Amino acid sequence: MTARDTDWDGVRLHVVTGKGGTGKTTVAAALALALAHSDRKVLLIEAEGRQGIAQLFDRPPLPYEERKIAIGPGEATDGRDPGGDVYALAIDPEGALLDYLQMFYNMRGFGSALTKLGVVDFATTVAPGLSDVLVTGKATEAARRKQPGTAHGFKYDAVVLDAPPTGRIGRFLNVSAEVSGLAKVGPIRSHADTVANVIKSPQTAVHFVCTLEEMPVQETLDGIAELRSIENIQVGGIVINMARPAVLTQEELKAAPDLAAMAEALAAAGLHTTEPLAASLAEELAEHARLVEHADQRRTELEAAGQPIYELPLIPEGIDLAALHRLAADLREQGAA
C-alpha cells in the first residue's frame, strides 16, 4: 500500500455503471488497472457476457474463470515497487448458477441437469431477480474471499464489477428487494440477504460513467437519485469519459479569431494556401467553442449531484492497452484509485 489516500479507501467492491455508449467497460478496466498498483491484486468482472473486457485487452473470449489479464502500473518512486495484477472473469448466469450449486450444495452435476431442463432459461426469463442475485453473489463472494498470508486476509485487494447499464442498475443492486417478492424464506432468500449485506455496506461503491451530453447526464442524475432512494447503497464517483481537451480559455474561444493574423501565423508555420485554411480552422474553432460551452453546462448539472467527479479525455485513436494505462494514470492522479 502506498501512503497516499484515495477517495475510496476501504471500498473493496467497485460497481461501475453508465449509459450504453459512454465507455462503461473501458472505464471499469482503467479503474481496475489503476487499483492494481504496488503489487495489489484486482479482479475485474464482466456481468453481461459481451466479452468487452477480452476485446479491450486484446485477448480471446474469457471463460468463466478468474485469470490474469494485465499487470498494473508500478510506482516509480524507488524503482523496486512492482505493479500489481489484474485478473478478469466473465460471468454468465448459467455459469453463476452452476457455481452457486457447487458452492452451497456441492451438486454441479445436478446443475447441468437443471440447465438441460431449462432452469437457466427459467431464471433469466421469468425470474431475472434470481439471475441478478447469482451475478452479484459471485462478485460479492470474490470481494469477501479470504486468503491467509496476505496483509488484510483477502484474496483480492479490490473487485471491479462492470455492471449493467444505468437504466437497470437500481434493480440489479437491490437484490434482496427483487428476490423478496419471489422468495420470502428459503436458501435463495438467505443468499440474497448475504449479498445485500455486502452491497449495502461501506465496502461497496457504485460509480457512474457519463459523457457530457444531455441524455447520459440525465440518466446519470436519475440513476444517482434512484440509488440514493435505496437505503445504505453508497453512490461513488462520476467519471466523465471522452471529455474534450480544454485547449483554450473561454475568453480565447469567445473572441472572434482575426483571420488575417491567423493566416500570417500559418504562413510562419510553413503552411500554404493560408487564407482558406485560416477560414476553415476558424470555423472549426467556433464549432469547438459551442461544444465546450455545451459541455460546461452539462458539467455544472453533474456537479449539482455533489459526488466526486473525475474526467478522462477522449482518445481519438481508440482504446488499446497503452490508452487504458493512460486512463488509469489519470484516475490515479485525480484520487479515484
Add this chain to the structure above:
Amino acid sequence: MTVLNNPPLDIDRIIDDRRTRIMVCCGSGGVGKTTMAAALGLRAAERGRQVCVLTVDPARRLAQSMGLTSLDNTPRLIDGVSDEAGGSLHAMMLDMKRTFDEIVEAHADPARAAQILANPFYQSLSSSFAGTQEYMAMEKLGQLRRSNEWDLIVVDTPPSRSALDFLDAPERLGRFLDGRLIKVLTGPVRAGRPFGRVLNVGLSVMTGALTKLLGGQVLRDAQTFITAFDTMFGGFRERADATYRLLQAPGTSFLVVATPEPDALREASYFVERLDEERMPLAGLILNRVHAAGSCALSAAHSLAAAETLESISPNGPADSPEAAQYSVTAAALRLHAARMSLGERERRVAGSFISAHPAVPVAEIPALPEDVHDLTGLRRVGESIARQG
C-alpha cells in the same frame, strides 16, 4: 466526404413506397435508435404517410419534444407535424406491464386472470425483465399492425445488452413456456395426467431437489403460476411465431443503427448476418454521429507539425503581444484540427471492417451534432440528414 464506399441509403424511396408497412430500427444501446425512429416517422408523415412511432423507453426530453408526457400505452397524435401531404404522426410509449396484463385479461376468464395477475412470478416476469419488454414490443407491434389504422409503423427496439435480444426473447419465452421444466413443475399439480410411473419417480426427485434449492414456497408459487398460465401457453407460442412471420413479410424494412465505434459496429455486423439468416429484409445501415472533417483537408500529421512549429517560434515583439496570442490561438486550432482528423481516420478504419464484410449494404451517414435533439425541428433536420446521402 463519406466514410464508406457502400451504396448510399435511399430512405425516401423506402418511406414513399406504400408497400412499406413496418420499419424497425435496431442496434446496440446508446447509438440513437429512438431519435432515428422518431425522425423517420416524422419525415414519412410529412411526406404523406399515416405513421405511428412505437417507442420503448425514450429519453424524457425526446418524448416531450413529440408531446408525449405520459406512458399510457396508447398512440397519441403529435401536434406541429405538417399535413400538407396528407399524412399524420402518432407516437406511443410502450408500457410493457400493461400490455402483458391486457394479453392475460384477453385470454383467461376473469377469475383465472386475477389469479395470474396476483402471482409473484407473474409480477416479476411482467415488470422487471428486458426479455419481457422485447416480447411486449413485438406484441404491441403486431396489435398496431392488425388494427390497420396506420399505413406505416416505425418501431425502435428495446435497449438490450445485445441488439439480437429482441429477436431471441420471444423465442426464448416461448421455449421456456413449452419446456420440460414446465412439465416437471406442473407434474405434481396435474395429478392424473398420463405420466409413466418411472417418469413420476424421476420428477419427484427433481422437485425435491428444486425445493431444497429454491425453498418450498417459491416452488409452490411457480407451480401455481404455471398451472394458471397453462391454458395460455399455446397462445404465446403462436403469437411469437406470428410476430416472426410479420418481421419476415415483404412490407417490413430493418434499419440497423450504429455509431462508428468497434462495439456498435460489431453488433451491427452480427445483426446484418442474423437478418440475412432469418430472411428478414435489411434496408440499410444508419451510421450515426460521424465526425466529418470540415472544409479543411490538412492531415493530422501536418497539422500537428505546424502547431509544434508555431509553439516553438515567437513572433517579433513582446511575449504578451496580440501577435503572440494569435500564434497560440492558431496553434490550438491546429491541434484541435489534428485531433478531429485522427478521430475521423479512426472512424473510417473502424467502419472499414464493417464494409469489407458487407459491401452491398446501403449506408446513410449522419454527422455528429453538437446538441441533442429535443424538438420537431431537430427531428426534421435529422430526417433530412438521413435522406441527404450520396
